[in-house]
Amino acid sequence: MRIRLLAVGTRMPGWVNEGVEEYRKRLPRDFALEIEEIVPGQRGKNADTARAVASEAKRIRERLRGDEFVVALEVGGRAWSTERLAQEAESWRLEGREVVLLVGGPDGLAPELSAAADRRWSLSALTLPHPLVRVILAEQLYRAWTLLVGHPYHR
Numbered sequence: 001m002r003i004r005l006l007a008v009g010t011r012m013p014g015w016v017n018e019g020v021e022e023y024r025k026r027l028p029r030d031f032a033l034e035i036e037e038i039v040p041g042q043r044g045k046n047a048d049t050a051r052a053v054a055s056e057a058k059r060i061r062e063r064l065r066g067d068e069f070v071v072a073l074e075v076g077g078r079a080w081s082t083e084r085l086a087q088e089a090e091s092w093r094l095e096g097r098e099v100v101l102l103v104g105g106p107d108g109l110a111p112e113l114s115a116a117a118d119r120r121w122s123l124s125a126l127t128l129p130h131p132l133v134r135v136i137l138a139e140q141l142y143r144a145w146t147l148l149v150g151h152p153y154h155r
Ligand SMILES: C[S@@+](CC[C@H](N)C(=O)[O-])C[C@H]1O[C@@H](n2cnc3c(N)ncnc32)[C@H](O)[C@@H]1O
Pocket: 072, 073, 074, 075, 076, 102, 103, 104, 105, 106, 107, 108, 109, 121, 122, 123, 124, 125, 126, 127, 128, 129, 130, 133
């Protein structure tokens, strides 16, 4: 199984990349996490937020392959326990699915991406900064894998 993380934002601070790598490198090949950064839309005096979100959505759609299982990360999505994540991940693996996780930028994901996703997953009722979401995702995927294989990391 391969999990692609399409995340809006480039040039992350060092602590974000280090945090993601810390967990990514622990994952085995059949649970691999790949990060693909999406260039953010222009924000500023002359560019409105809706245009920025729409341009991010266009870039995300260009990277989607059509046959993947799409999980949109959203504050208002459904909360999953780590056990539920492990169950989901195990079914993705058994079904041989290619999975793509979508993380929006400062203004979130475009509504049409959310509507078209197979799952909408909330990590917390708190709104988290998108760089931190990457780190939490990598840790939770690692944790889910340790749960599935009975590794003592998860307790
Ligand atoms: C700063 S948040 C965007 C906040 C924006 N107001 C919204 O409603 O989406 C940036 C991205 O991080 C992710 N995110 C932030 N908090 C999250 C949470 N609690 N659960 C899941 N994803 C979250 C989402 O993908 C979101 O698009």
